[in-house]
Amino acid sequence: MSDRYGLQRREFLKRMGTAVGAAVLGGRSVLTPLAAAGAPPGSPDDPYGQIHFPTARLGQAAPPARVALVKGEGRYAIVRRSLELIKDDILGSIGAKKVLIKPNIVLADCAACVTHVDAVRAVLDVISPHVKSQILIAESSFNHTLEGFQYNNYMRLEKEYNVRIMDLNTDTFQVRYVLGLDNKPSRIRIINTLLDPDLYVISVARMKTHNYVFVTLSIKNVIMASPINDYKVNDKGLMHQAAPARHDLLHYNMFHIGQEVFPDLAVIDGYVGVEGNGPAWGSPIASRVALASLDAVAADVTGTRVMGFDPRIINYLNAMAETGMGQGNPDKIEILGSSLEKCIMNYKPHERMAELYKI
Numbered sequence: 001m002s003d004r005y006g007l008q009r010r011e012f013l014k015r016m017g018t019a020v021g022a023a024v025l026g027g028r029s030v031l032t033p034l035a036a037a038g039a040p041p042g043s044p045d046d047p048y049g050q051i052h053f054p055t056a057r058l059g060q061a062a063p064p065a066r067v068a069l070v071k072g073e074g075r076y077a078i079v080r081r082s083l084e085l086i087k088d089d090i091l092g093s094i095g096a097k098k099v100l101i102k103p104n105i106v107l108a109d110c111a112a113c114v115t116h117v118d119a120v121r122a123v124l125d126v127i128s129p130h131v132k133s134q135i136l137i138a139e140s141s142f143n144h145t146l147e148g149f150q151y152n153n154y155m156r157l158e159k160e161y162n163v164r165i166m167d168l169n170t171d172t173f174q175v176r177y178v179l180g181l182d183n184k185p186s187r188i189r190i191i192n193t194l195l196d197p198d199l200y201v202i203s204v205a206r207m208k209t210h211n212y213v214f215v216t217l218s219i220k221n222v223i224m225a226s227p228i229n230d231y232k233v234n235d236k237g238l239m240h241q242a243a244p245a246r247h248d249l250l251h252y253n254m255f256h257i258g259q260e261v262f263p264d265l266a267v268i269d270g271y272v273g274v275e276g277n278g279p280a281w282g283s284p285i286a287s288r289v290a291l292a293s294l295d296a297v298a299a300d301v302t303g304t305r306v307m308g309f310d311p312r313i314i315n316y317l318n319a320m321a322e323t324g325m326g327q328g329n330p331d332k333i334e335i336l337g338s339s340l341e342k343c344i345m346n347y348k349p350h351e352r353m354a355e356l357y358k359i
Contacts, residue, residue, distance in 0.1 A: 064334065065298035065327035069306070071289045071338040075271035079122035082292040083267065085336045090265060091130050093294055097200040099127065100136040100193070101163075102263075104205050104221045106280050108141060108148035112272075113280045115204050117153045119269040119290075123204055124161050135161070140168035140191060140225045142236060168193060169229045176260075178253040180241050188238045189228045194261045203263035203296065207270035207287060207303055209278035211350045212240050212250045214314050214357075215307060216279050217300040218266035223254045226261045244352045251315035258320060266299035267292050270306060275347040282350070289343050297326020298333045305330070305340060307347040313357060 068085035070078045083090065101123060103115035120137065128135060137157060141148045145167040149155055157163050173189040180186035193199065205221035213220065227235035239257075240250035270289040274282040289306055293299035297320050304311040311317055311328065321328020349359060 060324045062295070062297070062321070062324050062327040064332040065293060065295035066334045066336055067291055067293040067295070067298050067302045068336045069289065069291050069302065069338050069340065069343060071343045073288065075116055075269065075290075076118040076122045078271060078288070078290040079119045079267065079269055079292075080126060082290040082337065083123065083126045086292060086294065087126060089294055090127065090292075093264065094127065094131065094200050096132075097198055098133055098136070098196075099131050099200045099202065100138050101202045101204060102222050102225055103137065103139060103154070104216075105139045105141050105145065105148035105152060108144050109151055110280050111152060112284055113206065113208065113274055113278070113282070114148065114152050115206050115269060116271075117157070119204050119206075119267070119271075120154070120157070121160075123202060123267060124157070124163065127202075128161050128163075135163045136166050136193075137163050138166040138168050138193065138225075140171075140227075140229055142229065142234070144231075145169055166193075168225060169231065171228065173228050176257065178238060178256060179249055180238065186238045186241070189235050190226045190257065190261070191228050194222070194226045200264045201262070202265045202267060204267045204269065207268055207273035207289075207307065209275055209282055209307070209347060209350050209353070211277065211279070211352050212244050212248050213254070213316055214349065214353050215300070215304050215309065217268055217303045218263050218296045219258065219300050219316070219320070220254060222263045222296075223258050223261050226257060244356065246356050247315065251319065254316045255319040255323075258316075258325065262325070263296040265292070265294055266296040268299060268303045270303065273307070273345075273347065275307075275349075277350050283348075285345065285347060287343075287345050289338070295326045295333075297321050297328050301328050301330065302333060302335065302340070306343050306345060308345050309347065309349070 068082040070082045072078045103120055105114045139145050149165050168191045172192045176188055176190050177185040178188050203218040203222045205218045208216050210216040239253045268291040270287040273285050273287045275285045276282040291299050291303055301311040
């Protein structure tokens, strides 16, 4: 790993620490509870919620990881095969927890950029016989969540399995703070369901390029679902309030919110990915791959490599890897199934990213 990329990662972490420190220590602490007296956090009578600093899962080096990578024909078949390669580990990690499956339905009527229902069906066929409680399939879309579920044929899953479709945008919330313009703190409402420590979150994401953070895979799929869009005010935009940049605010804020909201199981559907001007306006690319891992950082690092990009330039992945949230060193990631070399594609980056990164 070259010193150039090492310096880039260290500079990112240094900037992140300085900015967070300034937001917390400058003037009145942003960690001070602001909940209305007597009102439960996130209730209609409490527009601010209960503010507290997230419990970090940081400090220890992440252990070696395993990523199942399968190349083949048929979306359902390859997603299911990737899960079966680590099935015992998956079922052991679920235990008695409630399960939430988070597909990516970024726009209600954009079938080419959402998680295909067959990818979710493959997940259900592997885990549902072993999960006693009702499984949630939940999303908080940028526009209209239930319309997205209906348009993309998700509602039928309620008849086929013991599942419930949920619009997370109708949930209650708690308040957190993220960095806004000039590194000033911005109050953001985070969906309560995704803050539940007893919830087992399965991210089923489509492999796509992105206009702010280069790639969007399993981690971003979950973290960016957490700001609420109550159909009056959409808080998702608070995660990135400036023009795209190499050290974009979205990298910092995903690292921050990811200490509380993070996938337990990463599933990446790359059967047909999105390249170019993703996440919603790119072009389809037939990658014919699927990935699964209990380590979402390792899954996304491997997915980035499959797309033909160097994961060392993805700041949020670097920050998460270097602080122990997951394994980011390819030498410590065991790939099961298909060989990485046979799966690597050459995705076109978003045009903004191509300009910023000179590629």
